[in-house]
Structures are given as C-alpha cells and as structure tokens.
Amino acid sequence: MALKDVARVERNEAGIAAALGVLKQRFGERFSTGEAIRAQHAHTTTYLPAQLPDGVAFVESGAEAAEIVKVCATHRCPVIPFGVGTSLEGHVNAPGGGISIDLTRMNRIIAVHAEDLDCVVEPGVTREQLNAYLRDTGLFFPIDPGANATLGGMAATRASGTNAVRYGTMRDNVLALEAVTASGETIRTGGRAKKSSAGYDLTRLLVGSEGTLAIITELTLKLAGVPQAISGGVCPFPSVEAATRAVIETIQMGLPVARIELINGLGMKALNAYSKLDYPEGPALFVEFHGTDASVAEQAETFGEIAGGNDGGPFLWTAQAEERQKLWKARHDAYWAGLALRPGARGLSTDVCVPISRLAACIAETEADIAEMGLIAPIVGHVGDGNFHVLALMDANDPGEIDRVEHFVARLNARAIAMEGTCTGEHGIGQGKMGFMASEHGGAIEMMRAVKAALDPSNIMNPGKILPPGAE
Numbered sequence: 117m118a119l120k121d122v123a124r125v126e127r128n129e130a131g132i133a134a135a136l137g138v139l140k141q142r143f144g145e146r147f148s149t150g151e152a153i154r155a156q157h158a159h160t161t162t163y164l165p166a167q168l169p170d171g172v173a174f175v176e177s178g179a180e181a182a183e184i185v186k187v188c189a190t191h192r193c194p195v196i197p198f199g200v201g202t203s204l205e206g207h208v209n210a211p212g213g214g215i216s217i218d219l220t221r222m223n224r225i226i227a228v229h230a231e232d233l234d235c236v237v238e239p240g241v242t243r244e245q246l247n248a249y250l251r252d253t254g255l256f257f258p259i260d261p262g263a264n265a266t267l268g269g270m271a272a273t274r275a276s277g278t279n280a281v282r283y284g285t286m287r288d289n290v291l292a293l294e295a296v297t298a299s300g301e302t303i304r305t306g307g308r309a310k311k312s313s314a315g316y317d318l319t320r321l322l323v324g325s326e327g328t329l330a331i332i333t334e335l336t337l338k339l340a341g342v343p344q345a346i347s348g349g350v351c352p353f354p355s356v357e358a359a360t361r362a363v364i365e366t367i368q369m370g371l372p373v374a375r376i377e378l379i380n381g382l383g384m385k386a387l388n389a390y391s392k393l394d395y396p397e398g399p400a401l402f403v404e405f406h407g408t409d410a411s412v413a414e415q416a417e418t419f420g421e422i423a424g425g426n427d428g429g430p431f432l433w434t435a436q437a438e439e440r441q442k443l444w445k446a447r448h449d450a451y452w453a454g455l456a457l458r459p460g461a462r463g464l465s466t467d468v469c470v471p472i473s474r475l476a477a478c479i480a481e482t483e484a485d486i487a488e489m490g491l492i493a494p495i496v497g498h499v500g501d502g503n504f505h506v507l508a509l510m511d512a513n514d515p516g517e518i519d520r521v522e523h524f525v526a527r528l529n530a531r532a533i534a535m536e537g538t539c540t541g542e543h544g545i546g547q548g549k550m551g552f553m554a555s556e557h558g559g560a561i562e563m564m565r566a567v568k569a570a571l572d573p574s575n576i577m578n579p580g581k582i583l584p585p586g587a588e
Contacts, residue, residue, distance in 0.1 A: 125212030125580040128192050132170050132213050135193035139173055139184060139215065146174040157198050157216040158209050161451075163462045163512045164548055169196055169210040174218045178238075178294060178302060178333030181217055185331065185576075186300030188215055192574050197327040199240065199269030202261075204465050205546030207273065207326055211580040217331060219268055225249050226334070233339045234291060234308055239268020239332050255339040258283035261542065262448045268332045273544040274324030278447065281367075281500025282374040282406065283340060285542065290323050294334035298572040308336055321567070326544055327578035329571045347412035348375070348404035348440045349433030351423045352396040356380060356483070359399050360476035362419075362426040363499045367472065369422070371415055375404040376500040377447055380483065383454070383494035390453030391446040401499075402447050403433070404440070447496070454494045454507040461492075461509040466525050466548075468532035469503040469541030478535055479504060482528055489524055503541035530555065550584045 139147050148154070149171045158166040175181045188195045194214025201208055210216065223240035230253050237246060244264045246257050261270060261277035269275075271293070276285035283289070292306030305318035322330055353359035359378055366373055378401055379387065385397045401423070405415040412435060420431035434440060446453075455463050470478045479495060486493045486506075497504025508524060510517045529539040529552045539545075539552040554561055565583055568575075 124585070125194070127213050131191035131193045134191040135188050135215060136171050138187050138191075139171060142183070142187075143173055146176075148172045148174075154216070157196075157201070157218065159201055161202065162204050162206075162464050162548070163510065163518065164206040164209065167206075167209040167211045168213075169216040170213045172198075172216045172218055174221055176221045178222070178296065181219070181222075181331055181333050182296045182300050182302050184215060184217055185296050185298065188576055189298060189300055189574065192576060194576050194579050195331070196578050197268070197272065197331045199266035199272075200242070200264070202263040202265045203269065203273060203546060204543045205540075205548035207544060207546040207578075207581060209547060209580075211547070214576070219331075219333075220266065222333065228253060228255075228339075229308070230255060232308060233341070234336060235339055236334065236336050237267055238334060239266060239271075241267050243267060243270065250339065254342050256342050257289075257337060258340045259286055259289055262451075267335055267337065271323050271332055271335055272326050274542070276498070276501075276503070276542045278375045278377060278444070278498060280498055280503075280542075281376055282372065287320060287323050289338045290319060290335060291338060292336040293319055293322055293332055295322055295330035295332050297330050298574065298577050302333070303330075306336070324544070326546065326581050328568060328582050329577060331577070343406035343412075345409045345412045345435060346374075346404060346406055346437075346440060347416045347433050347435045348402070348443060349416065349431055350395055350400055350402055350443065351420070351428050351431040352398055352400045353423070353426065353428040354398065356399045356479050357476040358426045358428060359401050360472070360479070360499065362401065362423050362428055363475070364472055365422050365426070366419060367500060369418070371418060371422075372405065372407065373403060373415070373419070373500060374406040375402065375444075376498075377402040378479075378495075378497040378499040378504065379447075379450070380479070380495040382457070382492075383450060383496050386453040386457050386494050387446050387450060390456050391449055393446060401428070402443060403431075404444075409435070450494070450496045451507060455509065457494065458492050458509040462512040464508045464510065464521055464525065465505060465543070466508070466528065467503060467505040467541050467543045468528055468537055468539060469501065470532050470535045470537030472499070472502045474535040474537065475499060475502050475504070478531060478537070481531055482506065485524055485527055489520055491521065491524060493524075498541070501541070502537065526551075545582045547581060550582065553582070553584050
C-alpha cells in the first residue's frame with residue numbers, strides 16, 4: 117500500500133500554534149522552527165517523502181521531555197521522538213505536524229553494574245558510545261543493527277541485527293524503562309532483577325511501540341561478557357537453498373553461532389565492488405563464533421564440515437581481529453554497496469522474517485519476483501533467525517517504477533505472512549508497513565487500537581504510525 121494511502125493525520129493548527137508559542141519562550145535557542153533543522157528531523161533513508169514537524173526541541177533531561185509532552189497534551193499537539201534518524205519506515209515523519217523531541221543530548225551513561233551484567237543509560241546514548249565506555253570492563257552490549265543508532269531508538273523499534281541469533285533482540289535485552297506517557301507523567305517499568313512475575317509486562321509493551329504510546333527517557337539494559345576468543349569467516353555456496361540447509365543444520369546441532377549472515381549472488385557482487393574484496397560472486401554465509409580459543413576453533417571446523425556436506429566451501433575463517441573487522445565492516449556496508457549498483461537511485465530497504473524451514477523457499481520466490489519485475493535488488497539476511505532484507509533500487513522520480521517496487525514489497529510481505537512469518541523482523545512498521553498489519557494480526561489489531569486509545573486518547577504520540585487507518 118502506498119504511503120499516500122496510509123499516512124494522513126489531520127492537523128490541529130490552533131493547538132500546534134499555541135504549543136509553539138509556549139515552547140519557544142521556554143526553551144529559547146534549544147527550540148528551532150528553522151526549515152533546515154525541521155527537515156533534518158523528518159529525513160528518511162528510504163524513498164518515503166519527508167513530512168516536517170513544526171518545531172524541534174533539544175531536550176537535556178527526562179523532566180524536560182515530560183514538560184514538553186504536558187504542553188502538547190494541553191493543546192492536542194503531536195509529539196514525535198527523534199534519535200539519530202536511522203529508521204527505515206518513516207518513523208520520524210510528522211504527517212500531522214507537531215513537535216519533534218530530539219533526545220540526542222540525553223546521552224549520559226548513568227551506571228554500570230558489572231557484577232550484575234547490566235547498565236542504565238539515557239536514550240540518546242548510541243550503541244558504539246556505550247561499547248566504547250564498556251571497553252575496560254570486560255563487558256559489551258551485543259545488539260548490533262549495523263547503524264550507530266541510539267539505544268532509545270533501538271528499543272522503540274525493537275531492533276536486533278547480526279548478533280541476534282545468539283544474544284537476542286532489544287526485546288530480550290531491555291530490563292526496564294523510564295518513559296513519559298501521553299499525559300506528561302513519568303513512569304518506570306520493571307527493575308534490575310533478571311525476571312519478574314509482577315503485573316503486566318509494560319516494558320515489552322513499550323519496546324517496539326515506536327513512540328506511539330510513550331517516550332523512552334531511560335533504559336536499563338543487559339550486558340554480556342566479551343568472549344575470550346572470536347573466530348569468523350566467509351563460506352561460498354552454489355545456491356541459496358544449499359546455504360540455508362547449512363544454516364538449519366548448524367542451528368539444529370546446537371552449534372553456538374554468534375552471527376550467521378546470508379548474502380545472495382548480487383549482494384556479493386555489490387560487496388566486492390564497494391569494499392574492494394575478491395570473494396566468489398555467488399551466495400555466501402558470513403559466520404562468527406564466540407568462546408574460548410579452543411571452542412571457536414572447534415566450532416569453525418564443525419561448521420566447515422556442515423558446509424561441505426551441503427556443497428559449500430571452502431570455509432575460510434580466522435581468529436585475527438583485523439581480518440574479522442574487515443569482514444564485518446563489509447557486511448555492515450551492504451546498504452551503501454547496494455546503492456552503488458545503480459548510481460543516483462533511491463533504495464527501498466525492506467525486511468521480513470519467516471520460520472527457518474521456509475527461508476529458502478521465501479528467498480527463492482523473492483528472487484524470482486525480482487527477475488520477473490526487472491528490478492535491481494540485492495538480498496542480505498540474519499538467517500540464523502529467518503530474517504532477511506531486500507534493497508530495491510528505483511528512480512524516485514518515476515511513478516511507474518515506484519508502483520512496481522511497491523507491488524514487489526506487497527508480494528514479499530504477503531508471502532512472508534502466508535509462510536507463518538512477519539512483514540518485518542526488525543525494521544518496524546512506521547508508515548511504510550502499516551498496510552500489512554491487518555493481514556498479519558487479524559482481529560488482534562483491535563486490541564492494539566484499544567491499547568493506543570487508552571494510553572493516548574488524544575492521539576498525540578507519534579500519530580500516523582503502526583496502526584492503519586481506522587486506528588485513530
């Protein structure tokens with residue numbers, strides 16, 4: 117479904133004007149209505165058109181965020197939380213105008229409890245910033261979506277990434293939150309205990325809610341120990357099906373793989389050209405193991421045997437940090453490598469997730485669609501949990517090409533849902549995937565609408581996201 121069909125939010129001109137007046141006076145230079153700043157806070161890394169907020173507030177504390185929400189609640193003015201803008205589905209757009217609350221100055225690491233393997237941070241802390249801070253503690257935060265996103269944004273979109281097969285997603289690694297509700301009240305969900313049976317799981321409700329229920333102002337996160345040794349490498353395969361069989365056998369054997377990433381043939385061609393590599397330009401798995409010196413060597417050797425049994429190989433692996441970093445730098449540059457396949461094109465980056473047993477069929481049918489529609493669209497995937505991404509390149513000034521790409525995405529999402537999967541494994545819904553929510557969730561979407569209405573009765577919290585028309 118096209119953006120124009122799902123992203124309409126009626127503007128409250130009087131309420132927005134009143135909120136702007138109050139906030140300009142209160143925040144002075146930390147409140148901007150300049151077009152360049154507003155455009156920066158509506159930018160999107162995909163083709164979705166920017167929808168600018170009316171003002172941007174740069175907050176420095178949770179109390180300031182609560183103060184802004186109270187003003188906006190009084191005047192029924194939308195509020196849109198903003199991290200660093202790396203989201204892919206229009207999450208930070210302001211279809212009904214309103215105030216963008218920039219949380220990047222809330223970037224303090226409040227506490228690290230090394231003995232308990234947890235930490236407390238503000239939402240503007242980025243994952244790279246946190247891991248740099250933790251470097252001398254023997255701990256790290258394992259969730260790695262590729263972009264240097266803020267931890268608040270990662271929680272809001274329920275992000276995951278390359279390490280998810282071993283360490284889980286943000287859902288599994290957030291212990292507790294502090295958040296500002298639609299009325300401007302500050303609440304806490306959960307504590308530092310590793311488990312609890314006390315009441316509704318409000319932490320999990322807010323993780324993945326994309327700012328539509330509350331604004332996250334503090335996070336308590338699980339940490340993991342830095343492994344003694346890491347091994348990793350690249351293994352070519354004759355087909356996506358063969359690579360996927362190797363993934364399934366690896367998981368079924370209980371091999372404690374930390375990362376296992378699939379790149380299709382076109383994706384490998386793009387990586388080679390962009391990162392100046394010389395890997396075979398066919399399907400391949402990027403694999404990494406964490407453990408002791410002995411265990412990572414044993415795991416790599418075992419994986420090599422599994423790959424060989426599925427016509428893959430040779431599996432070229434290393435425990436040298438420099439070589440591994442080069443490998444994963446190339447993997448994280450896959451988005452930019454894909455764009456370079458068609459200079460000047462815009463990219464629609466989309467993801468789905470299916471049971472691993474359906475992964476090969478889903479990718480094969482997707483590649484057939486790409487060929488039939490004449491698209492350039494490399495595929496990469498976190499295949500250890502059945503999640504893969506497609507970057508469809510297009511001329512954003514050609515309505516016919518946009519329609520063709522949107523049709524491709526619709527078919528991809530319908531296919532994943534029919535295979536008992538989901539229309540998004542980690543990108544989230546935002547605006548871009550609202551049209552697939554009803555087919556995935558059926559009657560359960562009415563419960564989501566009831567939750568939204570109960571917690572945000574005036575619909576000021578990032579309106580026009582997640583729930584399709586009829587939700588408000």
